[in-house]
Amino acid sequence: MARTEFFNDPNAPRANSIVVAATAFIVDGDDRVLLLQRSDNGLWAPPGGAQDFGEYIADAAVRETREETGIDVQITGLVGIYTNPHHVMAYSNGEVRQQFAICFRAVPISGALRTSPESPRVRWVRQDELDSLDIHPSIRLRIDHGYANLPEPYIG
Template sequence: MGSRRDWYRDPNAPRPNSLKPGAAALITDDNGRVLMQRRGDSGNWSLPGGIMEIGETLEDCAVREAREETGLDIEITGLLGIYTDPAHVIEHADGEVRQEFSVVYYGRVTGGELAVSDESTSVEFLRLEDLETLPVHETVRLRLRHHAEQRSTPYLG
């Protein structure tokens, strides 16, 4: 752990030197629990997601990252929101300091088998109430709040 540090609304945060589009998926099961992974690099619980690769769409990125990080195949069913807050920067051990740029889709499981990847220490469906006491970064909590609010339009921010 420790190869990634999230800074949020912190005047001591390093200046970003990178901006890369990324996608994540908020996937629920039939009981309304949210699929979360415990990140190996920060120890925080987070939604599956990652950086877009050349040759794919952002939707493709969300589907690929979900498969790589959770073992599950998903289909995109909607858009939770676009999250580009310049007050959230992610510092990586290699010197990259990335400004947040994440499009969060809703997804539905279509196949696969739940599995931990080399990027996480745990992957499971969790109730929103359970997440209140677990280590979750504030920007992920914002996404979870937006989901709980059952917004009629995507968050744009």
């Protein structure tokens, strides 16, 4: 299903749904963030997706990361909650979804990178490489917030 994103666009279609979504900001030991290229719009983003019935929201971030990238993660905190009513996604089935996403901080614990039908490309990306990728502004905000709030390394 194709998806078109509208961000602060006065001509955007009016939203007709809100779906709770979880994303994961995952940084490895080399300070690289895990990103995937989405099959529905071609843009780069952290793994994430809709919460299922009967599922904790943090578990949705863990599940989506595993499904889309092959990496198992542990949630360690919260990056932010993103609810901009001026960011909508129009799908080819007629749904126009208003953004509502919770972005979790996570660390990789096992697994190996792999692609999926939703993510034809998956890779670890250095912070200085982000500008070379096609990333939606609302997603880039989450990534920037994730890097801005990284905990200081513990040396003991």
